[in-house]
Amino acid sequence: QWQQEVNNKTAPKQLQRDLHTLKGGARLVAITPIADLTHHSESLVIKETKEKTQPKPTFFALLLRCLDRLSEMQEQLAKAQSLTDIDDLMSAISSYQDAVIPQAIITTDTKNHVDPKTHPQVPKTDTHQKDIEPEVNQQSIEQIRIKADLLDFMSTFSGEANISRDRIGQQNRALARQLTEMHTTVDRLTEQLHKLELETETQILFRYDDEKSPNESDFDPLELDRFSQIQHLSRSLAESVNDLHDIADSMETFIDQSDNILLQQSRLDGELQQTLMSTRLLPFRHLAPRFERIVRQVSEELGKKAKLIITGLEQELDRGLLDKITAPIEHLIRNALIHGIEKPADRLQSTKGEVATLHLSLVRERREFIISLTDDGQGINLEKVKQRAVEKNLLDASSNPTHEVLMQFILHSGFSTADKVSQLAGRGVGLDVVNTGIKALKGRLSIHSTPAVGTRFDIYLPLTLSILQGLLVTCAEEQYAIPLTSVHIGERIRVDTVTALLAQNEQAKYEYGDETYQFFSLAKLLNHHTQLPNDVSKKLPLLLFKSGTLRIALLVDSIGGSREIVLKPIGKQLSHINAINGATILGDGRVLFVLDVPALVEDQRRLRNDTLSQTLVSEYALQPKQPIAFVVDDSITMRKASENLLKRYGFDVATARDGIDAVALLNETTPDIILLDIEMPRMDGYEFSSFIRNSAEFQHIPIVIITSRTGDKHRQRAHDIGVNAYLGKPYQEAEVINALKQLLHTHQFSSGDTSYG
Template sequence: MRELDAELLDIFVEESGDLLDHSDGLLARLREEPGEREPVVGLQRNLHTIKGGARMAGIMAIGELGHAMESLLESVVEQRCELGRDGVPLLERGFDRLHSMVSRIGERRAVALPERLIEEFDARSRGESASASADATPGVGEASAPPPAAKVELAPLSAPIGDDPAFDDDTQVRAPQEQVRIRADLLDRLVNYAGEVAIYRARLEQQLGAFRGAMGEMEQTNMRLRDQLRRLDIETEAQIIARFQREGDTGDASFDPLELDRFSNLQQLSRALGESAADLASLQGTLDDLTRQYETLLTQQSRVSSELQEGLMRTRMVPFDSLVPRLRRVVRQAAQETGKQVQLKLDGAQGELDRNVLERMTAPLEHMLRNAVAHGLETPEQRRGANKGEEGTVRIAVRREGSEVVLEVADDGRGLDRGAIRRRAEQRGLVRPDAVLTNSALDAMIFEPGFSTADEVSRLAGRGVGMDVVASEVRQLGGSLDIATRKHEGTTFTLRLPQTLAVTQSVFVRIGETSFAVPIASVRGVGRISREELAAPGAVYSYGGDEYALHDLGQLVGQPRVRAEGQLQVPLLLVGAGELRAAVAVDQIIGNREIVVKPVGPQVASVPGIFGATIMGDGSVRVILDVAPLVRRQAALPREAEPAPMQERRQVPLVMVVDDSVTMRKVTGRVLERHNFEVVTAKDGVDALERLDERVPDLMLLDIEMPRMDGYELATQMKADGRLRSVPIVMITSRTGEKHRQRAFEIGVERYLGKPYQENELMRNVYELLGMERAGA
């Protein structure tokens, strides 16, 4: 091996690996249709390429075996001999040996010439199937005849291995495309960089939104300024006219013309202020135009960035069928070593998975397939006795359900032996003899480290290593593993894994003071429901012809139940995954946006329901929830085990500040936020009523003089509304006269403060009206 060109070896290993994987699909087609010419020609072409590459790289052992196999196929194509009933198993043994030899070359290990296997192919090529292949017939008594080194090389398949012909047809006709290979770590870094670009874009969008809001406030301020200047101009002219009239009536000849100049200067100053206001409006228009241009550019950048991220993510997605040849070999080897006849079937293998998920699930899938053959399926004699076909079936199904990837590994064997599981669990001290266990708890015992019901240790069973590794890997990926088994009918293992995405659209919801993101792939819609319907036992929500079971997100995540304070109806997030349909109640649905999914580490990822985390535009972190596992977990709990509802008052009171002055709103809002209050603002009475339709505050701070609807009118409407009547109102105004104060109290206002207010006085009234203890008091 040292004398060979390392670079040439790497190229050969890469090329031959792809050719062998493709040949595996052709073998499956050949088994389904033995007389088909096309797969034979395809196999011959692949073997010719492998043979030439091996000889060019100096690996003569692979070249000789490839030549012998190609000669057999050439004889079949030219009809000099027939492949025969046992010809396909012989080819499978040959390709399995080629796989093994190529793997050893990749590890820089020497390979020996498989002389006996080559002799079998040569004999078959000469049409000597009866004599030359007799020793290769599957059987139990053959094992001790050959030397130990040759035993593994020559051990034949005990049974045919089939596959889904539709899948292989699709694999065969797949058009070749030019490909380039890059290092996986480089691709991962590029995906991370694209995610960082999305985070910065989100921050830009947030800041631009804040700038747009400030521009709106500036427009309102300019409108008030122009109105005040018009009134000042009118008042100035009125005073000048009145002064002339007074001077004319009295006939005072001592009228000083300079006084007229003084009024004229005041008028000129008023007009100069008007011109400045017009210039300010022009500047505002320019800023508006620039803002629109920035928004357009940001939208274009967002589109390009999204396409870049999607393209990078597509490069990380690999088809599941790239793993199929390896899984077929695992099943063939397990069948050979156990003397069982096995057929492997595939469903949805064309689906794509994230490369990282597929790589981490390869070993667990191999464990499960070996386990299905060794423990699940019966021997041909046992299957005949159970009125089953001699050939057992192992099925792998791959599908997407919402934001999850679902892998099913099923067999039609004997099912789990719960009696044997119970006995072994008692022997190991895992359960007490008098303990009462449910079937699901008993089935889950096979995931315990070192647990095995096999009486004898073999290469495939008895060591207790396998299913615990599978369960551990699934947990680290943030997935779940379920078992469904029926005696004499088989066992199905269902693996649910989060679909790894770098960028996704998510819906943001709020529970109490915490907000979460939910991937939009699992969201079917949103809705609302009355509190009475939500509280009814066994209630469901109908949407789009489906019935959704009602759940409380607060209860699902271990927080207080949803209260949705101030809302007549409770918001619902409609979630669907596979057959699951759930209407999850939340306090508020904030909206949806594009987010970058960040990993949270194996410790947190193993917690059911946590999909990942994301960084918001302001730098804060939000947890991304996968709601479906949370719903399944709660549904599996017995009624007495469900967490008791936590009745809590809203921890942070909500205060609405209504004032037409931007400065007053900001100053008052900051004062309240310093004292840990949640603040929502409105610029006048009409704006406040619109916000009151969405949320009802715990307290209202209200100005009197405002456009569209003043404070008196708003307070009157609130006190006449049964939903808003109990909200305490504090009026803060520059109108401190007794007449204004008396009218406010007649309406029902609780407190009346003048501007400018003292912070201590304001907060004392706020705490008193809310019945709260002031911190540090």
């Protein structure tokens, strides 16, 4: 701030206060190097503020070096590492001040290497709070430290409370529906009783006229209350109906009151959840000094000149997300400075100006955070990328891949376009760290590069909220939840139009307004058959999505309304699937997957590019040809999980829900291996395995049983039938893949195999 506004009188005073506070804390815990460096930095600031002239660029450069070293030492303390020497900075400060620092001080500075393991660490103070809110009263606000795990537990507990409230709400709604039916029934019964009463009176009068004698009274039976037994019953029923009306009215009042209480509870739960979530949020500006320091240090090492502009500093992210995304952003910044930015002389020749500009931005768009890093450098040399890909046998020299496919190579581990290895680049690790880190966060990375203009990296991160509004959709008789905030708009489309779009395959486009959306069927994305009604005039729901540059029109079978859902983790077995944000539990106990539609489409595109271009060599391929695997399990979750796992390792997968369906599949294709469960309807795993082993055509196929039945009796029966491997649920990916590698190589285990032990 002082560097940008050299006439600002407040900034240097605030800097002096911060340095003085840090110095006092360092002295208190006997961390002498930090104390001495802050002391002389403070003296440097005081001396400069007393000068009548404006601060020179050399002063700011030296001050930034001191602040960078202090940040570095703070990180070393946090990691319990020895502190870096400061003698070079002490000499630089001495030279700038044109004064000799006493030798005793220099000796103390250079020889005091504090071991953080034997000294207390400097208390971490929020030095950025004053920058964020300079007008806040200087009186300290009481704060407490609590464990992040406790916050997570409280958030989860709050989510469980919401689920319970939703269940009560569903019960209330069901009760209200039953009450409506009761009202209808009572009204119908009232009408019937009224007709019965009229008919009874008519019959009494008829019999009275028919049996009347001269000696009888002139009063008719109705006037003397001479009612028959049936009339007494009808009158009693009428009174009971009135009582039922009163009871129904009272119940309706109670339900209305319960709905009001639930509404109030919903507001309280929402406020509690929002408050708990906000305790984990940190502003993006906390990372700004760190990124600026990296730009200064790397530029100085490379002999380049660059400045970093950061926008979106006011955005707040979850602390866990902020910690995990820091390293990928750092690697992108270094990559841009090393590979993208030219030397000052080269930039002057291209009329760009010797100082390069890196622009880091963070914006929130619906349910995503978009982090973009743009540089005005030379762009990505795709010809060099292609050359290195051919050298590493990742690409066929005769192929002609698209720019998008070529750019994906720079994300491969060990892939680098640097001509020589240095401490900064050349090992092909940086962008691999970026890609791995983003995938771990279920994010997406897109790369856009123009030669001689620059490169832009866009990181799309899902906004992970514990509670969100979800849209329930149905596809192939299965229900899923989609975050409502990710849906731009809804539309309905005729069946004949859908048929025409499906016929266009990947080229299908849907026009809405002034924008063009790529058309997808959710059923097809999930590897289901798209079933359309016979009535071509019927309209099906279509959801439109916007995510960065993606424009998606998604066809679903039906929409089941929207509701508040609590996002739950899905465990390690499914956490690698980017298209699944998590799961949720409905009020009736059903578990639904929460889909990330843009990620689902990106995964589909990536698979299609790999298949169509035939340029990528699968690093996980188990055989030269693409093997075929059958997955036979009555659980759709296990079928999908196993199918996705096998596809990642280069398999062509077919699924069946029991042995009967698997036998039907055998009439169409012969697999290289079969994975099946034991307990299935119609034909179980033992029966299907026996069928395979007794068939001359299929008895050579290896069989792997994956089941929750892991007892010795079950294993022995499978061994007697001729099953090649027997694994328990839940399985480990490495265990399954190792078994497949052995079976596809030898087609059977050796007799000493312990899988059946």
